Amino acid sequence: MxxxxxxxxxxxxxxxxxxxxxxxxxxxxxxxxxxxxxxxxxxxxxxxxxxxxSDARYAESFVRSRAERHGVGRLRNELARRGVAEALIDDALTTLADEGGGDELARLRAVWQKKFGDKPQDAREWARQARFLQSRGFTSELIRKVLKEPFNDESA
Missing domain, CATH: 1.10.10.10 (Winged helix-like DNA-binding domain superfamily/Winged helix DNA-binding domain)
Known part of the structure; x- marks a missing residue:
């Protein structure tokens, strides 16, 4: 049949x-x-x-599953690329912040600690760490805060 x-x-x-x-x-x-x-x-x-x-449920699930490893910028870009409306993306990111997972600096520190653990010893290593963190969607401002800007890195 x-x-x-x-x-x-x-x-x-x-x-x-x-x-x-x-x-x-x-x-x-x-x-x-x-x-x-x-x-x-x-x-x-x-x-x-x-x-x-539900795109709203999808966005919340997506953010929840990736927030530990990615910054808001990357989460926003990936959801937009997957066809989720901007308002639903904003709602999902707001929900993340409301549930206590919105501390971008704490998440950045956790990602950095897991991947590197040691402060960069020279400008080249600083740039490498900064590029990695940027690829994860964290802002340059927060990256500089975590890496304490020991070197002048204009490319980050």
């Missing part, structure tokens, strides 16, 4: 959502080749209406 294309598409979407939260844009990208755009859009609308897919 074969199922209809709409049922097959819905089942595939539910399997994807059962593994982890997905943004609407991610889910659409994964299902794009399997149905007509109208059918896919209708399915995504229905999943959102029933609460099976």
């Amino acid at each position: 074969s199922s209809s294309p709409a049922t097959a598409l819905r089942n595939r979407a539910l399997r994807l959502l059962a593994r982890r939260e997905h943004s609407r844009a991610e889910l659409a990208a994964k299902l794009r080749g399997e149905a007509e755009p109208e059918m896919l859009s209708a399915l995504l609308d229905r999943l959102a209406e029933t609460g099976l897919q």
